[in-house]
Amino acid sequence: MDAINGADTAWIMVSAALVMLMTPGLALFYGGMVREKNVLSTIMHSFFILALVSVQWALWGYTLAFGPSQGGIIGGLNWIGLNGVGLEPNTDYAGTIPHQAFMIYQMMFAVITPALISGAFAERKRFKAFVIFSLLWATLVYAPVAHWVWAVGGWIRGLGALDFAGGTVVHITSGVSALVCALVLGKRLGYGKEPMQPHNATLTILGTALLWFGWFGFNAGSALGSGGLAVSAFVTTHLAAAMAALTWMTASWIRHKQPSVLGAAAGAVAGLVGITPAAGFVTPSSALIIGFLAGLGCFIAVEMVVRGRVDDSLDVFGVHGVGGIIGAIATGIFATKTVNPAGADGMLYGNPGLVVTQIIAVVVVALYAAGVTFVLLKIIDATIGIRVTSEEETLGLDASQHGEVAYQS
Amino acid sequence: MDVLIIVSLVLFALLLIAWVAAPTGSVAHAKTEEAPSGAAPASSAQ
Numbered sequence: 001m002d003a004i005n006g007a008d009t010a011w012i013m014v015s016a017a018l019v020m021l022m023t024p025g026l027a028l029f030y031g032g033m034v035r036e037k038n039v040l041s042t043i044m045h046s047f048f049i050l051a052l053v054s055v056q057w058a059l060w061g062y063t064l065a066f067g068p069s070q071g072g073i074i075g076g077l078n079w080i081g082l083n084g085v086g087l088e089p090n091t092d093y094a095g096t097i098p099h100q101a102f103m104i105y106q107m108m109f110a111v112i113t114p115a116l117i118s119g120a121f122a123e124r125k126r127f128k129a130f131v132i133f134s135l136l137w138a139t140l141v142y143a144p145v146a147h148w149v150w151a152v153g154g155w156i157r158g159l160g161a162l163d164f165a166g167g168t169v170v171h172i173t174s175g176v177s178a179l180v181c182a183l184v185l186g187k188r189l190g191y192g193k194e195p196m197q198p199h200n201a202t203l204t205i206l207g208t209a210l211l212w213f214g215w216f217g218f219n220a221g222s223a224l225g226s227g228g229l230a231v232s233a234f235v236t237t238h239l240a241a242a243m244a245a246l247t248w249m250t251a252s253w254i255r256h257k258q259p260s261v262l263g264a265a266a267g268a269v270a271g272l273v274g275i276t277p278a279a280g281f282v283t284p285s286s287a288l289i290i291g292f293l294a295g296l297g298c299f300i301a302v303e304m305v306v307r308g309r310v311d312d313s314l315d316v317f318g319v320h321g322v323g324g325i326i327g328a329i330a331t332g333i334f335a336t337k338t339v340n341p342a343g344a345d346g347m348l349y350g351n352p353g354l355v356v357t358q359i360i361a362v363v364v365v366a367l368y369a370a371g372v373t374f375v376l377l378k379i380i381d382a383t384i385g386i387r388v389t390s391e392e393e394t395l396g397l398d399a400s401q402h403g404e405v406a407y408q409s
Numbered sequence: 410m411d412v413l414i415i416v417s418l419v420l421f422a423l424l425l426i427a428w429v430a431a432p433t434g435s436v437a438h439a440k441t442e443e444a445p446s447g448a449a450p451a452s453s454a455q
Contacts, residue, residue, distance in 0.1 A: 243421075246424055247424065250424050250427045250428065250431070253427070253428075253431045253432075254427060254431060257432050258432075259431070283411075283413065285411060285414045285416070285417045286413055288417040288420070288421075289413065289416055289417060289420065292420045334413075348413075
């Protein structure tokens, strides 16, 4: 059995805390972009999921995602309720840290993924429907896909697809599901007819800063150790975010005649999403190029969604769905074993087959996430109802769903 | 020099050129806090 390494364990615990902070950061990021009457409900989506999915993960989510594989499809129930998940390392995943450290680190990924979706149904989803949807989605979409891509024996992992920190597992699943949510729920009342400006851009910028900060744990922590690979992922993460922020801001400057502050923030997030699957497999110069591609590609995607009159309220599909797809394919192009011998060479290093493998992973995961999300939404709508009444929507979800208001005038 | 480094330099140069060529802020371009009726909803692209 491998010995527990103190430095590795410390880094993973810090990384878990960093990733945890991303969810409240996301709450502020989204909360600033909605109207004043919906800020608390939007923040509550992320904050509540932090608690809900933490409990779900401990009880059955972790074992479904990482338990001994059942035919490559789902984990067995061996670790239900964290039974058998102790302080000795699990050498299948991380041989130098306690198994519980790996589990709690992965928990934070499971938490933030359904929270990302909430940006698509902001300002119009019933809280009760949101709770049921999030619980079912974390169980029926996140856990199986995490198993396919990351677990020992997972069938997509077996194909050789690379996903260092969750471009496919986190961002494509949430981004595609967000698009389905937006289409099924329909537009907000008054969409396209009345202004729906962000009520507090400073909240959004603060949220972006917390996301960027936390993303170092998300990506560099995915090295599952504190050595050179973690440093490499840290560097590529920062460079891609910076390049994408510059690119999106420039694109918005050209398109809308002024350099948008919110655009720079969204660009940084797009770059962080784009580098996520590649962070531990690519060089710093590749990270800059991926950042550029993610910044430009996500900007164009968001423009197209808005032009298509799809009310993906907070641009979840354009940033996380498209950013995740760009990142996954870019991993197939730019990956090199000189950075990570445990990875694979991509197209630029003589292995075009990796691009094909990455595309297969993207298509399968996107179709699965979209299909299950659609079915879940339809079942919830038919049973408990998914959307607030028009009166509740007009009043605002803070007052109608939670009986509170964010600001006392 | 690695071709990827050259590509990175070229992309950054393109951004620099865009910043120099981009319009400077003016009242004419400024958005009012209250968008006109019928305006597109807020988006992070804007």
